[in-house]
Amino acid sequence: MALVEELLLQPTSRSILLGAVVMLLTLVYFCSSRSSSQQQWKEPPGPKPLPILGNLLGIDLKRPYVSLCSMSKQYGSIFTVYFGPKKVVVLAGYQTLKQALVNHAEEFENRDITPIFADFNKGYGILFSNGENWKEMRRFALSTLRDFGMGKRGSEEKIIKETRYLREVFEQFKGKPFDTTQPVNYAISNIISAIVYGSRFEYSDPLFKDMVAWSNENIRLIGSASIQVYNMFPWLHSWVKNRKLIMINRENSIKGINRLVDRLQETLNPQDCRGLIDCFLVCKQKAEESGEKNTLFHKQNLLYTVANLFGAGTDTTAATLHWSLLLMAKYPHVQDRVQEEIDRVVGDRQPVMEDRKNLPYTDAVIHEIQRLANISPMSLPHTTTCDVHFQGFFIKKGTSVLPLLTSALRDENEWETPYTFNPAHFLDKQGRFVKRDSFMPFSAGRRVCVGESLARMELFLFFTSLLQHFRFTAPPGVSEDQLDLTPAVGFTLRPSPHKLCAISRSA
Structure with missing residues (x-):
């Protein structure tokens, strides 16, 4: 004890002891801060997973x-x-969703390419690619689609022309029940x-x-339970029948697109591009002539970009139009109020996009x-794309993130009656149309749907044109209450199979 006291009295010993105490306190502070930080930035909660099976x-x-x-x-947002x-x-x-996809767009921008989509697209195109390939193909698609009038007068004329062909098909049924699926998909x-x-193509x-059928079947199959299991356990690929069907359909679709591309290549005039494919071929030709070795304008990217646009540009809009006719019936x-407004504002002439501002109830119904x-x-x-600190949680770089869009469209904090059909959601007390920020059917941020403006135009022009000419009802002997709103199983949600009557309003 005396020895210890003697050492403590020595200046050098006191300095060493003081340094050791400071180091100890620093270590304790660091550990407690780290523990506090880990507690502050913990991973998001969730149900306890089972080994292998997870949840x-x-x-x-x-x-x-x-x-x-x-x-x-149960677990939060x-x-x-x-x-x-x-x-x-x-x-x-x-x-x-808004905070992640819009305010933190860069951190959440990458696509998680699940096994079926890796098989499906091989890293090419727009929807299922990342990095420079995605940026270049998206940039090209957006600029080219705008050049060809996407969301503008050029595409409006194409849509109006197609509404007439679709009306002719509906008229052929002369008010008798029929399935609207195929003609709407073609249009x-x-x-x-x-x-x-x-x-355009003849129906x-x-x-x-065949191309429409292959695309529609694949979108249905991708939403099947067996494909969800395949995505979790890709080593099961040899035993998943739906995967084989998807790959056969995809191969057929790519071959069909290739045939059409070859036809356009034979008659290509760089001074007069007829569509997006011509523009891509011109870019490809310029890259080849300049000797650019790493160009992204190659045949594979062309085929898969076209396939992406064709599939995505058909399915969601067609499905929405199917729902619109079913909901009117x-x-x-x-339907009465929509037709009264169209009759009053438009009359017998062809509806055009300029009419939308004068059709607030119709616009609200479409939304x-x-x-x-x-x-x-x-x-x-x-x-x-990196480690993310988000809403008090830590999400590691490369983590798969699933934006649950349905939770925004039916958010109980945003919508007065989220689970019922209520056009008043988009109208003010004076009956004027109002935008709602929580309306995000096209997603949001950097991965928002490329064709959003085109889809909006299609929905308005097809819907108003069809409602102007037809009254949609349930088949004879079926009441409105018996029309089923349960969606069919699929990657996107279409109505379950049904038939409607399109009764001419001019009869």
């Missing part, structure tokens, strides 16, 4: 968005779920075809019919159809 037993693989919405009520062994962070609610497909290829064209009092139809309930998955 698979708690998810309805046919309608996973329903299960995820239910989980969000940002939570973790395991699809098999794969960790996924789910974003729910309008405010969270919507022809809009993107006219912009991409430079011309009877065999290649056109389901709610005849809404409410999109909201309730909930075509893309989960959007396409993203991944984080």
Whole structure:
């Protein structure tokens, strides 16, 4: 003890001891700060996963968005779920989606390319690519689509022309029940075809019919339970029948597009581009002539970009139009008000985009159809481009992130009656149309739908033109209450199979 006291009295010993104490306190502070930081930036909560299976037993693989919405009520607007062994962070609610996709757009911009989409697109095109390929193809598509009048007068004329062909098909049924699916799919497909290829197709064209069928079947199959399981356990590929069907359809579709591209190549005039493909071929030709070795304007990117535009440009808009006709038959009092407004404002002439500002109720109905139809309930998955600190949680770089779009379209904090068809959601007390920020059927941020402006124009012109000429009703013997609004299973949500009567209003 005396020795210790003696050492403490020595200046050198006191300095050493003081330094040791300072180091100890610094270490304690660092550890406590780190512990506090880890607590502050913890990972999002979620249900406890099972080994290998993850949270698979708690998810309805046919309608996973329903299960995820239910989980969000328990775990909050940002939570973790395991699809098999794969960790996924789910974003729910309008405010969270906006903050992630818009305010933190760069951190959440990458696409999570799941096994089926990797098989499907091979890293080419727009929808399922990342990095420079995605940026270049998206930039090219946007600028070229604008040049060909996407959302402007040029595409308006194409749409108006196509509404007449569709009306002719509807008239052939003379008020008898029929399935609207095929003619509507052909009409919507022809809009993107006219912009991409430079011309429309006859509805009877065999290649056109096959390409629409392949695309529609693939979108349905991608939403099947077996494909969800394949995405979790890709080593099962040999036993997943739906994957084989998807790949056969995809191969056929790419071959069909290639045939059409070759035809356009033979008659290409760089001074007079007929559509997006011509513009791409000109860019490809210039790159080859300049000796550019790493150009992204090559055949594979062309084929898959066209396939992306054709599939995405057809399915969601056509599905929304199917819902619109079904909902008009389901709610005849809404159809009455729409037709009264169209008759009063437009009369017998062809509706045009300029009419939209004078048709507030009709515009509100179209928006409410999109909201309730909930075509893309989960959007396409993203991944984080870096480590992200978000809403008090830590999300590691490369984590799969799933924006739950349905949670914004049916956010109980944003919509007065989120689960019912209510056009008043988009009207003020004076009956004027009002925009709603939580209306995001096209997603948001850097991955927002390339064809949003075109889709909006298509929906308005087809809807007003059809309602101007026809009254849509349930088949004889079927009441409005018996019309089923349960969506069919698929990657996007279409109505379940049904028939309607299109009764001419001029009869």
